[in-house]
Amino acid sequence: MKAKLTTKVLHKRWLAAILSLALAASLAGCGSAVKTPGQGELANPPKADGTKQEGAASTAKRTSYPLKVKDATGKEFVFEKAPERIASTSPSETEALFALGLGDKVVGVSDFCDYPAEAKSKSKMGSIVKPNEEALIAANADLVMTGVSMKTQVVDKLRELKINMFKVEPKTLDDVMNNLLMMGQIFDRQEQAQKLVDSMKADRQKVVDAVKxxxxxxxxxxxxxxxxxxxxxxxxxxxxxxxxxxxxxxxxxxxxxxxxxxxxxxxxxxxxxxxxxxxxxxxxxxxxxxxxxxxxxxxxxxxxxxxxxxxxxxxxxxxxxxxxxxxxxxxxxxxxxxxxx
Missing domain, CATH: 3.40.50.1980 (Nitrogenase molybdenum iron protein domain)
Known part of the structure; x- marks a missing residue:
């Protein structure tokens, strides 16, 4: 039986998580740290700012595979079909997966993933900074999503273990929304992703209009x-x-x-x-x-x-x-x- 986490323990975990995010961000700007080449790239990618591109895949209801995508580390992925078994070591990406209607395909999440409530019942993969390698291997996921808290060096090490890590590293709201659209492409959930982004854009516009x-x-x-x-x-x-x-x-x-x-x-x-x-x-x-x-x-x-x-x-x-x-x-x-x- 899993031990029930107290509110105090959860608070300590959140503080550790957010401070590790801050430390990772500060280290990324020092010395010879690996630079992130981009937030992920698609051919004719959909854009959260509403810019329309000729032949943009955001207008399609279904993803056309094979699909080539680069993640935030510059690694190119070729998806022959939508991943069926998905794990996440990042609360943000876990929330995105569930929001896209992929909860039934999620086979593992980080110890910090607590939203939505269904995420709490998923197998735990350990820390958002350095997850449990054995748990990730045992999850046998087609794709493991990770986010801003995991350094590229850790991602590279996990890839050496044949764990298929896909990293995003959003710095702005547009990055967040474009990543959601990209995930909609990868997992063949384009319509759900567009609805999410439209709702987020409406929230942003509400605030911008209020203070303009x-x-x-x-x-x-x-x-x-x-x-x-x-x-x-x-x-x-x-x-x-x-x-x-x-x-x-x-x-x-x-x-x-x-x-x-x-x-x-x-x-x-x-x-x-x-x-x-x-x-x-x-x-x-x-x-x-x-x-x-x-x-x-x-x-x-x-x-x-x-x-x-x-x-x-x-x-x-x-x-x-x-x-x-x-x-x-x-x-x-x-x-x-x-x-x-």
């Missing part, structure tokens, strides 16, 4: 602490969520995921502070909002003085999958509750 009349001086300064002691700068999807919401990310001069400088945040004086709900700091054992309020000198920050601390669903803002635009709407409502309904 803001003058530069009306835009609020925003600080997001997605994990205790960590924030995010430009070049990542969380920064894009703030910008699309009409906010100014006070960490926008930084690049990628960075540890916060408490003194700098005081100096930046954000008008809104966003944090993930339900997270307890391992060191202080305090919830995020209490941790933020009780920091030395932070009582001088406008967001703290005016009570503009906004808790949002941690998974919606940290998983670049089909629910990411729901996270966008939550952030926008938190910054401008009078504009975004």
């Amino acid at each position: 009349d803001l003058k530069p001086e009306q835009k609020k300064k925003v600080f997001i602490e997605f994990s205790p002691g960590w924030t995010v700068g430009k070049g990542e999807f969380i920064d894009e969520l703030i910008t699309l919401s009409g906010g100014i990310n006070v960490a926008g001069s930084e690049k990628g995921y960075v540890q916060i400088s408490e003194e700098k945040i005081i100096a930046d004086n954000p008008q809104v502070i966003i944090y993930p709900n339900g997270i307890i700091d391992d060191k202080s054992k305090k919830p995020m909002d209490q941790l933020i309020r009780e920091r030395s000198g932070w009582d001088k920050i406008e967001a703290v003085r005016s009570g503009k601390l906004v808790g949002v669903d941690k998974d919606l803002i940290s998983r670049p999958g089909p629910r990411i635009t729901a996270g966008l709407v939550e952030i926008a409502k938190g910054i401008y509750p009078d504009l975004v309904k």
Whole structure:
């Protein structure tokens, strides 16, 4: 019988997962780290921005096989048919598979995959950073999806074990949506993928329209602490969520995921502070909002003085999958509750 995970354990796992994502992202920009050549490539690929291409496969109801696709590492895959047995080591990609109606074909997921509820009953493949090799081999999957948290070197090692790893690495909302369209092609779920993307585009447009009349001086300064002691700068999807919401990310001069400088945040004086709900700091054992309020000198920050601390669903803002635009709407409502309904 599987042991029942406590809320405390789940919180610790989420913190480990999101911090490993931040570490992987920061390492990717250092030294001789492997560069990602792209987000995945299809011949005449469908585009989430609505650009129509002659002969684009997005207009077809069914995928024409064989299909050639390159993943984010540049590896070319040739699919003779839609994969029947699928595993995922990434919560975002697990959510995408279920959203595309492929739940019955999923034979294994990471220890962190908990949405939708059906994902919890699937065989566990271990960590999102370094999964259980034996479990992956035993799953005998035709294709294993992985995402932003797994470094290319780990993917390469698993491929040496004859595990068919397909990596995506979205940095923007358009990347997320284009990856969904690409998955729709690979798994012959094009119609479902297009409906998902259309819904996500509608969410994004709702937010953009709501804040479009803001003058530069009306835009609020925003600080997001997605994990205790960590924030995010430009070049990542969380920064894009703030910008699309009409906010100014006070960490926008930084690049990628960075540890916060408490003194700098005081100096930046954000008008809104966003944090993930339900997270307890391992060191202080305090919830995020209490941790933020009780920091030395932070009582001088406008967001703290005016009570503009906004808790949002941690998974919606940290998983670049089909629910990411729901996270966008939550952030926008938190910054401008009078504009975004």
